[in-house]
Amino acid sequence: MPDKYTPQEIEPKWQAQWAEDKLYRSLIDGSRPKHYALTMLPYPSGELHIGHWYAMAPSDARARYMRMRGYNVLFPMGFDAFGLPAENAAIRNRVHPKKWTYANVARMREQMRSMGTIFDWDREAVSSDPEYYRWTQWFFLKFYENGLAYRQRASVDFCPNCNTTLAREQVWGDDRHCERCGTPVIKKDLAQWFFKITNYAEELLNHPKDWPEKVKVMQTNWIGRSEGAHVTFHTERGDPLLIFTTRPDTLWGATFMVLAPEHPLVERVTTADQRAAVEAYIAQTQRQSEIDRTAADKDKTGVFTGGYAINPVNGERIPIWIADYVLMTYGSGAIMAVPAHDERDFAFARKLRLAVRVVIQPEGEMLDGATMSEPFLGDGVMVNSGHFNGTPTANNQAISRVIDWLEAQNMGKRAVNYRLRDWLISRQRYWGAPIPMLYCETCGIVPVPEDQLPVLLPDDVEFMPTGESPLKSHPAFLNTTCPQCGGKAQRETDTMDTFMCSSWYQLRYLSPHYDEAPFDPEEAAYWLPVDQYTGGIEHATMHLMYTRFFTKAMRDCGIYKDAAARRKPNQPPIDHEPMLALYNQGMILGEPMEGSYIAAFGEWQGETLITNKIVVMDEEAAKVMQEAENMVNNLISGLDDIARAFGETEASTPMTTAIGEIIKRNDNVMVIERLNGTEVTLELTEDAPIVDRAGNEIPIKALRYRLGVEKMSKSKGNVVAPDVLVAQYGADVVRGYLMFAFRWESGGPWDSQGIQGVVRWLNDVWNVVTDSPAVDGEADEKAIRALRRKTHQTIQRVGEGLETFSFNTAVAALMELKNALLAARKTPVCGTAAWAESIRTMLLLMAPITPHIAEELWQHIGEAYSIHNQAFPAFDAEIAKADEITLVVSVNGKLRARLQVPAGLPEAEAVALALASPDVQKFINGGAPKKVIYVAERGMLNLVF
């Protein structure tokens, strides 16, 4: 054993040993409770980055903790291997996506092994394997059979950069950009495949209780439930015109109707003399949506169609308008406009001078539609509403009564509307699971028979620089025969959204090579559902909605039947929710960096310094140089004053330098901040040398520019490579640091210095375990008790920390225990049984967090392999209890004294001690306290005078 801690030696050694022994193989074992821990699988982008470590290593620590707690833990890993970057790489570098992807998978798998996790690699699943996507396709067929998949022509979101349609969930932000690449999306009219996630809108609102409030709220917002009524109006010509309203009690106040410009009825209601205006408006709306929706002012615009509708409740004839504030994608794409009681309708009516009629009159106020300056949204009583006049609106009673009446009259019915749209799963790209559907000349849309799955992606494809899917021009793939009539048929060339692959991967891990079904019902019955899921919040309304939908849809397709039948009656259902508990970790951001300090020499051209030489220096040198420059310039101007006195007219040129920190840089233009805070723009001439202080020429790329806290990206140069850290410090240090330096749920900027604290921690642990010679003398009983107490307090704190994802406090507790051991090492406590027990316990507590050093030192102290098969230490409250405590004495709520007293002191004695203390006496003028608050277990005494 080396006498120094050398993770580079011990880590690979133990990783190999654990793999050889299949230490972390997870097999069904009915004698132990199971724990399915899952962390979101990565996309094989090429390199494992620090974000992967941040997501995986703490999850691993917790899974290990559960394992030590006696659970049979499954913690699998795989790859979400279909997707666009592979295809883009193919176009750019002429590498086949398959080759690129599998090379990355191999590389990242190796990188992950260096992390020292308990991943059971025998359960690995890769979504682009035919044995995997066969089942992705199979799910599509099942959903299709059960009416949950349909093809429809619709106006859909399309990313021009990714060259594919997107689901509504993948369009983000007010500028409606592509979630993946940030490009603003455009609308296209295409026939696409959808999944009926809207069927489950109501059910999806009912979240698993152990999910973060934030995710529940985001999903709830996304689903956007609102209650109201569907009411059928009719156009004057008799066409039914359905609207949704949350305020049926204001039906009598509808003074006009508004249709979305895309509404199918627009064509029919528009009159000849309005046609030109309507068409112009529609064209304008379409153009607007394509250019920039964000810039669209909130000013209402719209055009009268010339048509009229009849309000069913009062037979009134009201004009039909079109306006872009009514969206085709929400409700029925048509509204009744009640300007008196709706902000948007009010704004529209005022702008276009339309009638406003009050139908809810507030108490003690007389609203007048002609003069009111804002709509009335509060409660009141119904007026101008036929036999409903006088009905109070409070507590929704008017709404409820009106709906009852509408239903009785057959004019409308109670309805719930959702903002959620069906999931668009078609992608016009090659590297995905082909949608297993055919288009037959005679039979129409025909599903590929189950026994013909998988529909394989052909390997021999040509990638177009345009990004167009090569499947469209691949005759062998494209042309096939119809399984129904044997005639000619063409394959669907769209592939599936990769979120389909990840909607069920937790099931494939159970039996990645099972070929009778997507998963082995035996395994599913034992392991499902996932007990603890971890991953980033960015998937709140995408993956996390889709996978919940999948589970419910699978249930309704009967896919869980075999597995569910094997469950015991008292177990939670496996087909309601895929993941019982969820925890979102934060993100590691880039480390802020100072820019290089430079002195630039050149000629001024206006505000810009045309620079022909740059010298790089540190901040101190820059300050010195700046002072020197100031002095020289003062001197020059002083000399000029003298020269002028002698009749000289031309002033000398001051030094042409700019000194400061680079704050921006691109190619040959940079901005520096001078030491006095002003900014200067430099433009480098083509062959301007950049030299360091030793005179060596360096490339411009070596110049750093100031960087704030930002997301890591290669172009900013703030990426932290875990491989480099592992090589330098070892995996245990990296794991420990990631768990210690941040609150896991928050993440934060990387700090390259902070990692030293964890290096010191593990070095100290190594030393205290391997090099603690017994100290002569009789060990003090009190000191022994103190060490045992600290040890048991640490058991509690580490256990709690791992339990609640407070990894930072768990590590802090271990550092404290280490500090206590370092202090005790110099005393005769070192070498006692209590000492040995404390060391042993510390290693066990460290095992989930820093598994390699724990294993190595476990072996060193003579314990049997493997520490990772040990039970988590049991906490003994009796031992953890203090026998002497610091009694904190407050007088009138202000802290006045700290007294060392035995634990469990009776109140009377505590008060007597406190009153006797000079620190307390200073603040009391004799007399007895009016009130005494004594919290013995907290060591707290408050005396009120």
Added chain:
RNA sequence: GCGGGAGUGGCGGAAUGGUAUACGCAUCGGUCUUAAAAACCGAGGAGGAAACUCAUACGGGUUCGACUCCCGUCUCCCGCACCA
């Protein structure tokens, strides 16, 4: 606008209504060294010579006692947003 979350030293961050600032980074002083780094020992919330006083975004409140609970304000982050 609606909804959610957060605000504690120079920094990351600890604190079941009960010793605010644990643990760590950085900083400062010391030891060792020709020197530096590393390592080790020690000191750091602010003000004050001290006694003490003031400090958990700000203003109130509840309480013997508030970072923690309640009301209001400000700031920042996130989601949704003409949603009928």
